[in-house]
Amino acid sequence: MCKWSRKPAERSISRRIIYSKMVWLFERLYAIFWSEWFWLPRNTTWDILKNKPGSGKYFPETKDLLVAVGVALALYVFRLLYEKFVVLPFGLLCGLKNDKPRRAPTNDVLEKEYGHKKNPDYTQIQSYAKRTDMEERQVERWFRLRRNQDRPTIMKKFTETGWRFTYYFGIFIYGLTVLWDKPWLWDSRHCWYGFPEHNIDTAIYWYYIIELGFYLSLMFSQFLDVKRKDFVEMFIHHIATVSLLSFSYLGNFLRVGTLVLCIHDCADFWIEGAKLAKYVKAHRLCDILFAVFAVVWFVTRLVCYPLKVLNATWNQSNEIMGFWPSLIFFNGWLCLLLILHTYWFSLIVRVAYSALTKKSEQVDDVRSSSEEPVSDEPEQNHVGNNIANHNHTKSG
Template identity: 30%
Template sequence: MISCRSSDTGGLGKAAGIAPSNNERLNGANGTHKPYKRAKPRTENDGLFTYLCMQLCEHQVGIAVNLLSLLFLTHIFFPRARQHTRKFYHLSYYNAENGKYGCGTDDLAYVALWLVLFVGLRVAVMDYVLAPLARCGGIRTKKGLVRFQEQAWLVCYCVCSWSLGMYILWNSEYFFNLHGMWKGWPFREICGLSKFYYLAQWAFWIAQILVVNIEEKRKDYAEMFTHHIFTIALLFLSYGYYHTRVGIVILCIMDLVDIVLPTAKLLKYMGYANICDIFFGLFVVVWLVTRQAFFPMVIYSVYKHSPIDMEPGCYFADGTMVAANETERYDALGGNVVWPNLVKAYTDREGPVCWNPTIRFSFLTLLLCLQAIIFLWFCMIVRVVVNVIRGNSADDVRSDDEGDDEEMEDVKTGYEAHHVAAAPLEQEVGVESLNFASRKSMNANGAAAVRRSKNQRSTRSSGISIPGHGDHKELLGRIGCDKPS
């Protein structure tokens, strides 16, 4: 998926007497890190919604800190509000008798808190932790810095989430036991660690909807966005239908790939070509095992095992049930309806929840759609492997250019600035428009104009402050705020 060979041209522009690179301007004169923050002025053509979208993208840390501070201060200084604010800080529906937690609408507040935390934490870690590490690793370009931060953040999160998920699976009765995902359903109460893991993952994938629209758009933006939508829908429905066990299994299956591939990209950005090749080969193996073997096995279990281990019927909170063959009572309890049962945890926690074949095929449809997207990515991987076998480099077919063109950007800018400044400009003007400025000033202005034009053409957004958008229509179009022209 990635090109593991790239030439290091760091310092070439500086040696040639060319203007400082974007990365050098980011670091400052003394070599210390200075977050690249620049607020966009509001113009007359910007509506309120447009302005708010831009502020959201450019001030993610500030907005997150302000929201969290407001919630904390409300909780501290307004005791009457604590019955509402407490649900943001604590897992809801605790049962002291068995030490487990139920599921319900109050959990959405906890998801909202972690959504804000992930948005702010992502930017803060990228800006103040990963950016210095990128420079220590030899990253020489602004685009390389942004790519390193994005991939390193994904590695940091997925290592934590996958480790926690595997710990939960290892200590569960359904570790490598497909039947264990269904026996005993509905799982109205789960342990606190499993609930925290599920809600945190849910919040993370909601945050990814924002991230995928802030980061540089890849060639598979539509597939990635659709993947996130299906993932969030499955988390929402499986939690509302007490199917958290199968959800935890799928999350663990998916997270492992998101550790190996970004790690390979990080090695590529730092110039470790041989280790990058090894991790690319490991990525292909991990993908085949997890997403082309384990995940289809889970889908098969939904189809084959769930009807065996889960008898069709309506299940009550006290453990009793009404079988589907008791047609009159089963229909009266809503046994044949779909949506009210899928969201039972949010609408009627203590009421009966019913299982029927239509619901099973609904989950199968969502999982098969997710598998279809995964198969499209697998086809891309096969193309890359074929290219490698033929002796070509392992280019990432789903990304825009991430390699050598990026590192030569500053040199090319200086070259263009020199020739534009030196070339004569023929234009018909009036006498009053003549400007007898010095040649030195004209050269400086010409180089600055070319640099501004180059920056506008090579706009990149890191999700940190989104610098370099001279004309912010591109930014607004990416976040869905710009009106079509």
């Protein structure tokens, strides 16, 4: 008999059985994933972290991550308004123009080829010139205009940078204020005394949730923002940060987590300030801010981070609490961050070297694309110039 010919009551019973099996399977997988032997030290259970009415203590709950999603949406909306009504007028006041780049003339043949290759070589340019009855320098000029058309304007970069500077500076001050009287800021051993039964106060709660919301918003807005040369590395960084924040929150590793956040926030606003100065052509101020940034980055992320944070998670945790498996999980992500720190410091060294060997206004931002000059005059060996400058002009 066909299954669709069964009575409604029988179909209803079958659906309930399937549903109950799915619920059972989900509960089993959930229990295995959040098994106490993996996430918690020996002889501790999740019952320790259950919130009890009237206890005066609050421990992390899964539903709090939904609050972070709401914060991410709110931050993104606030960012759009802040960029439009605060940073953009400030940029205009500083002399920046909000002009859009010149558009390339409509040409279906070249537009189709542009979709395949944005920077054609000399042989291809000759072929395109014959197919379109244009001169070679006209074809070159069309491709330069078309590439510049896809590149973000200085004002676009300025507004994005202005938002990040405001956030990083604000959250650094807030985090420092919140953590100043906390014992684990000065002695990382306090990250493990009494672990995992660490209740969180309101200030620490919002510090963590706001940071998680911000990096969630960055992870998705990165696809809409100005694309950098380290797009992939930055996306990995955001995934690592969101994963670390989420799992450390649910596992109540908040004390170590706040140390990681504070160390990261120390340097970020300095580089954003240096970029703002560069965009408004305040080169001396840009050099000073970048020098401060380079020193702070090296001290915090390549010295303090491994000596304080990794030492706390690798050594002090074992000394005070003993080993449990989730430490490997967290330390893996923390070590990935250290690798990314090292990679980005190599970029910082490149910029510093360029600053010492060139005039400051000639120094390129190694992470972003720059605009190509467009002239009606023919250029000598333009294709060769494109190849030589490829690393400074490519985007994404």
